[in-house]
Amino acid sequence: MSVRVKVCGITRYEDAMSAVKAGVDAIGFVFWPKSSRYINTDSAYSIACRVPSFVTVVGVYVDPDVSWVEQTIKTVKLNLLQFHGNESPEFCAQFSVPYIKAIRIKEDTDLLQYAQQYKTAKGLLVDTYTPGIPGGTGHTFDWNLIPQQLPLPLILSGGLNPQNVSNAIRETRPWAVDVSSGVEVSKGIKNEEKIFAFMQGVKR
Numbered sequence: 001m002s003v004r005v006k007v008c009g010i011t012r013y014e015d016a017m018s019a020v021k022a023g024v025d026a027i028g029f030v031f032w033p034k035s036s037r038y039i040n041t042d043s044a045y046s047i048a049c050r051v052p053s054f055v056t057v058v059g060v061y062v063d064p065d066v067s068w069v070e071q072t073i074k075t076v077k078l079n080l081l082q083f084h085g086n087e088s089p090e091f092c093a094q095f096s097v098p099y100i101k102a103i104r105i106k107e108d109t110d111l112l113q114y115a116q117q118y119k120t121a122k123g124l125l126v127d128t129y130t131p132g133i134p135g136g137t138g139h140t141f142d143w144n145l146i147p148q149q150l151p152l153p154l155i156l157s158g159g160l161n162p163q164n165v166s167n168a169i170r171e172t173r174p175w176a177v178d179v180s181s182g183v184e185v186s187k188g189i190k191n192e193e194k195i196f197a198f199m200q201g202v203k204r
Contacts, residue, residue, distance in 0.1 A: 003169055003202055004176035006155075007183060007195060008060060009037035015190035016047045022192075022199045025176070026056035028082065031064070031072050036187040037180065041075040048076050058082050066094070073097055082125065093120045100155060104129035105141045115152045124150065125178060128158035140164070143171050162197035166204045177202060 007019040008028030016027050029044040030037045048057045059078040061069060063085035081099040083092050092099045101118045102125040115124055128141040140159035153175035160168055161182030183194040
């Protein structure tokens, strides 16, 4: 079974089209205003409305207000929500769009417990724990901390790049991988060659 790919932190139309041309399955818009990859709803819509069919458009949040999530869903026409903060399962599940929940991995993280807690999620995205930073750090974590069997689809994130993604997939067998900084030349600015190299690494 092929591994799905999401390129997150899209801020420019040309980067979205590079990702689409490379064959990604999803692109992500960061709607957390404190992020260096933040994009406003109008800019996100101008990109999303030109994304072809069968490419999932994902909105990424960190402890948002309900009204902000609803506004972005309505304006950008999102297909999936991704929550990176301390959102409860009830909060995540209340919207008209399905969601995935991001878990930042530490030595004592119990992913099986999170999978049970967020059983309404379409998947668990595992990312590197860095104090005060919800994601996009460019650092990996110990993949051995991931249980071999999870009841939800596993989405691997955290420091992935064209050089390490093949090994990451061999070791963790994820449903999907999520990359941001690993295909950038600067925060929020993607590189087409790096995106294509990342996709080659996934296919290997």
